[in-house]
Amino acid sequence: MPTGALPRRAGRRTNLGLLALLTVTGATGLLAFGVGTPLPARVVAAAHGAAGLGLLLLVPWKSVVVRRSWHRTRGRRDPAVAWALAALTGLTVLTGVVHSVAGTTVGGVGVLQVHVAAGIGTGLLVVLHAVGSRQRPRRGDVSRRALLQAGGLAAGALALWAGVEGGLRLTGAPGGRRRATGSHERGSGDPAAMPVTQWFTDTVPDDDGSALALVAGGRTARLHAGDLDRGDTLTAVLDCTGGWYAEQEWRGVRLDRLLAGPDLPDGGSVDVVSVTGYRRRLPLADAGSLLLATHCAGRPLSAGHGAPVRLVAPGRRGYWWVKWVARVEVVDAPWWAQPPVPLQ
Known part of the structure; x- marks a missing residue:
């Protein structure tokens, strides 16, 4: 074997x-924005955290690769992209760990926001x-040895993640009390906080x-926000993609009570639209678990929290909880026929 082949x-x-690890972290990071139910969220968060920490396991080998390539390509390739990639990757891992441990905010900017941007x-x-590297796939990339090495890397990454999570719980750090999505508690039972x-x-x-427009079965009704406080209550967790969650008791009217009627389409959806034009479409079959809320923890909603009416959508991330609701419309289109995250 040539002496240079092994290196x-x-x-x-x-x-x-x-x-591979960077691809997994990116894919699971995107997926984490949409998953709000506990078990799927925990699986996605675990995969994201393990893949991110797994990058650290390859640092010793990558440092050797960098030193060798530096001497071989010095003067022939601009290293700016490579160094910028290394710096941003390090910042991404660091801010991810800091958010997991404490979920801090600096100067009004959350560490998670820096993590996402990085x-x-x-x-x-x-x-x-x-x-720029111009590497092409090879048959040896999927050999048994390569697959065993990939399995070993995955096992090491999961072990490292489990060790960090266990350490957070044993030390009583704030990160040990994170929700399955990775969010930290902020203001449960106290909307002002x-x-x-x-x-x-x-x-x-x-x-x-x-004034709220309700469009269903070919009819349009205009309802005042005060008409929507019908005493229906729901305790639900608002889990924001900004990295925090709060459990509150919400009061208003269940959506299925407003939409009851014989002319509703089978398998239809409901569009919930804000005064600002922001909208989300949800399955009509979920109407019994959705609430148009006018109060939170026994108090009227504040403007910042969606007054006079906001949608409460348990099991979904915060961007589904449309604020300042101005229109609710039953439509024939499937609920998934929309961007996975809001674009407007």
């Missing part, structure tokens, strides 16, 4: 391992770096939308 192959395996930047640089956030494309409106 080249080892370097290729290291790079492929890094690429992760997006990392993904873009991974594409640039991969294109609950953060005021909204999807980044949305803003608190000047018009409070006190």
Whole structure:
């Protein structure tokens, strides 16, 4: 075997391992925004955390690869993209760990927001770096040895993640009390202490939308917000993609009570639209578990929390909980015929 063959192959395996872990972290990071129910959320969060920490396991091997390639390609390739990728990857892992441990906010900016921004930047640089490396798939990339090494890397990453999670619980750190989605508790039972956030494309409106249009069965009804406080209560967790959650008792009217009628389509959906134009579409079959809330913890909603009416959607992440509801419409289109996250 040529003396340089083993280092080249080892370097290729290291790079492929890094690429696989970065792909998993990116995919699970995106998936985590949409998963709100406990078991699926825990699986996605575990895969995301393990893949992110698994990057650390390959640092010793990657450092050897970098030193060798530095001497071989010095003066022939601009290393700026590679160094920027390394820096952003390190920042992404660091902020992910800090959020997991404490979920802190600095200067009004959450560590999770920095983590997401750094992760997006990392993904873009991974594409640039991969294109620049010009490596092509080979038959040996799926050999038995390669698969065993991949399994060993996955096992090591999961063990590292489990060790960190166990340490957080044993030490009583705030991160040990995170929800399955990775969110930290903020303001449960106290709406005034609950953060005021909204999807980044949305803003608190000047018009409070006190009149709500209900469109169902070919008929349109205009309801005042005061007509929607019918005493229906629901205890549900608002789990924001900003990294926090709060459990509150919400009061208003169940959506199925408003939509009851013989002219509703089988398998239809319901569009919930805000004064701002923000909207989400949900299955009509879920109407019995959805609430149009006017109160939170016995108090009228504040403007920042969606007054006068907001949607409460248990088991879904916060961006489904439409604020400042102005229109509810039953439609024939399937609920999944919409962007996975709001674009407006």
